[in-house]
Amino acid sequence: MNCTIKMWLGICLCLFIGKRASGQSDSTSIYVGHILYPSSDSARITALQKLVKHGEPSTFPFLAAINEKKIFLLDGQPVTTGSAQQLADGSEVFEIFYLYPKSQAVLNSDGTPKLLPVSSLEKIDISRSDRLSMAPILPYLNLANPDPKKRIIAYGQLLTSSDSSKINVLSGALNLEKDKEALTAGKEILFQLKLEQAKSETVAKAYVDSLDSNWGENVTLILKDYSVSGKLEGAKKYAAGKVTDLESLQGRIQKAQNLFSGISLGSILILIALGLAIVYGLAGIINMAHGEFLMIGAYSTFCVQKLFIDILGIKSDLFFFVSLPVSFIIAGIFGLILERLVIRHLYSRPLESLLATWGVSLIMVQLARSIFGDLTAVKAPSFLAGGYQVMPHLILPYNRLFIIGLTIIVVSLTYLMLYRSRLGIQIRAVTQNRSMSACLGVETRKVDAITFFLGSGLAGLAGCAMTLIGNVVPDMGQTYIVDSFLVVVTGGVGKIAGAILSGLGIGFLTKVLESFYEAVYGKVLILALIVIFLQFKPRGLFPDKGRIAED
């Protein structure tokens, strides 16, 4: 529907531009006819050139369709296709728009938009050389384009065009602009053009101010250029001052952005490290395959998506909500199997468990590679696209916000589970003293198994969340495993609070250091910091107290 509105806007705009070319519509319809049904090869190009020369606005949608090679005939009328829709059987149908004399949607008799496959339309082929003859008018055609991105490009093209009327055309187009982003971009161009033509210092300063308050994408660049190559001395200095202000502001925004991405990286680390910390504290197991549960979670999300879209044919974002619990459960089940087959023979032998689970992780990665291939991606659900705009240029992406929210929920649930439930008290008892709890009737094996299930499930959940921000690859777990182990080490083994604090700290520091140095040096520095930290707190932030802590 949005498309239709844009088309109408286009027509209004065309009317505005076209004041200079009224009274020619009779001949234009003849030319349109010539283009659609040329009597000879030269007739088409002549007609096209005439239309271009007249520049009549009502023909712009028609010419734009020719330029985009999306012109068809429907019952003898020129039409173009709009956005595509997929039918249940997988074939694509398109919305159809009339082009001339009026640009409007083709409707069924009951008023709903008509949807047709491309094959039912008769395509008109217009040769490249003919299309090239439209070059002089191209910048204007896209000003009426229904797609805001195309309009932004069209505004940009005006900057280099030598047409003297461009400022008028641009301000006319901006009057009709509804899209926020496109409006900012267009205004920037407009102000830039006006600034270049400004004759007096006050006017120039006013435009510098307008550029500043408009705060578009390239404002710093434009003002910098002007402060070097501008014509008016006073305005040049003024612009230079604005540039320094803007740069410091951008620096602050960058910092805020870093802070945010640090928190979001930290929350992923927390999600992974939480399971690790609990399992290590409980059973003295270093699970190198923990990262592979992350991978399993991500692949289950991928499979759920496949199931929903390819087999059930449900194309909503529902799959993501289903895949959250599914990835938890599947990763947990794999964890249970691993516990049964390998880990239970290795309790409280951390080094051996480290090596054995490393072997397991090799197997799992290779298995995933042979089943799924090297690279797959989950389509992020549409409600998580975009971001929350705190202020211009400071956008917090919804997917990262979602991950942070998920982490908060999961951490609170884990906390409740550990400190407010019967299972939690058993887990803590076994963590503290295995044999004593066994004597008091706690089924330690069962507690171990459940804990392992939960820990692996948490990693699976992290994997599901990871699909929002990256591709699904077989060795995705290994990128995070060393980091999350560092989280466990600095946090103190088996401590939730430690994992949270150090996860946030490490994620945050990584991003901050990355912004100062290259990512790699940031990593080296983090390691150095952790080694220094461990000089003072060798057992992490929250060490076990008492003699049991010593070996």
Place this chain on the structure above:
Amino acid sequence: MEKTKDFRLYLAFIILFAILLPLGNLMGFVSNNTISLWGRYFCFAIAALGVDLIWGYTGILSMCQAFFFCLGGYSVAMHIVMKGATASGTSGSAIPDFMVWNQINALPFFWVPFQSFGLALILGLLIPAAFAFVFGYFIFRSRIKGVYMAIITQALALAMWLLFLRNETMLGGTNGLTDFKSLLGLSLSSPGVKLGLYLFSLAGLCGTYFFSKKLVDSKFGKVLQAIRDSESRTSYTAYRILDYKLAIFIVGALLAAFAGMLYAPQTGIITPGRMDVRASVEMVMWVALGGRGKLKGAILGALVVNFLYSICTSLFPDSWLFILGFLFVITVLYFDKGFLGMIEKIGGGIGKKKNKITEVAEQQVV
């Protein structure tokens, strides 16, 4: 009894690798490729000896041995690349090719010493030793051990790997150093030099083996094993644990670096891929599979695993990781003492009682 058995084993080893294989190569039965392959296995075995000293005898699980290995390898590779650049380039511009591609015009200062072979050798050992000293000092001082040690060293390996991947470090980035032509005027592609390097690696392996054997049989070695079995009790008897651990950590790093120095000219390439976390863990795997706490086990593990690797990757390339993974899980779960333990178990039921006692003792290791 034990001595004659050992002697027979050494004899068999020498006859097979020092006489039969080279002779076969000279007579054309054994391809040059096989010779340099085994030469490389010997290098791995030397590195495995280092891992065994650190992990098997002292109980420190270090997961950055591949990094030390590569430090040695890179130093020799840098020398060879430098020589190649001086030989091919015009007199003024002796800069390795990859630097020219990266638009670096002057030789970075740390490349300068590697123009001389002697200095390259010394630095190839000195840098890893210094690195091991500094890193080890801070780690052992704060009594980081066991799992913590494994994780920290793993992080070190990861960080260094990332560092070497960069082009700014001017060590060739992802592509590493390659295109080796000659070492000390000898062409590295000629079969004679390959055989020579093979024999040199073999000699190096034998030398480091007997050195390590002396070391672990000495009082120093006994203290190491005491540290492995109970660190706190050893420290109560007034041994300075830090010194011992640091010393063996440096020895391990030196062995790895030495192995790397022999490895680079035989392979013809050294890349950061040799020093990632997985490479380090694989070194530990060799020792675990061969039988840790036994020098022969480390050598056996390194040779067997790499030999298997060569066979498997050519026969069924996709399943090597499955095989390695399963081998690893099975060994850790069922054969604590690795291949060597298996052989001994099959070899004879003598001294069963004795075995049981050591088993109990070793359970407290970890």
